[in-house]
Amino acid sequence: MLVVNRFRADADDAAFRADLEKALEVLSAQRGYEDGRLGRNVDDPGLWVMVTRWRDVGSYRRALSSYDVKLGAVQTLSRAIEEPSAYEPVEPGLDGDLNTAVPRDLGAR
Known part of the structure; x- marks a missing residue:
């Protein structure tokens, strides 16, 4: 699963x-x-992006519920531009197998 969060900030906002x-x-x-990666738009330096990749949607949702993320990331993530952010990767060989249910694996990282 891919999560794409875009942000608007001052171009020179080091904080x-x-x-x-x-x-x-x-x-x-x-x-x-x-x-995960961070990026800044080449044409509009006030536009930032955070792209993260997760094993599955459940992993991402559980991460957002964690104490550490609530303390250290949610305030920043709440500044994201309001738009859909969860994407399913489309890769060669999937042949239209999108949005399929995948059983949870609680033991993997």
Whole structure:
């Protein structure tokens, strides 16, 4: 699962960048987190993006419920532009197998 959060901030807002980096660090410690990146738009430096990849939707939702994420990331994530943020990866070989139910695996990271 991909999560794409876009943010609007002042182009030279170093504190906002630090907040994004901290939020990504906190998210990266959660079970089911696979990868994450921050980016800034090349044409509009006030537009930022945080893209994270999760094992499944449940992993992401449980991460948002964790105490550490509530303390260290939710305040920053709440500044995201209000739009749908959860995406299902479309990869070669899936042949239209999108939105399929996957059983939970509580033991994996």
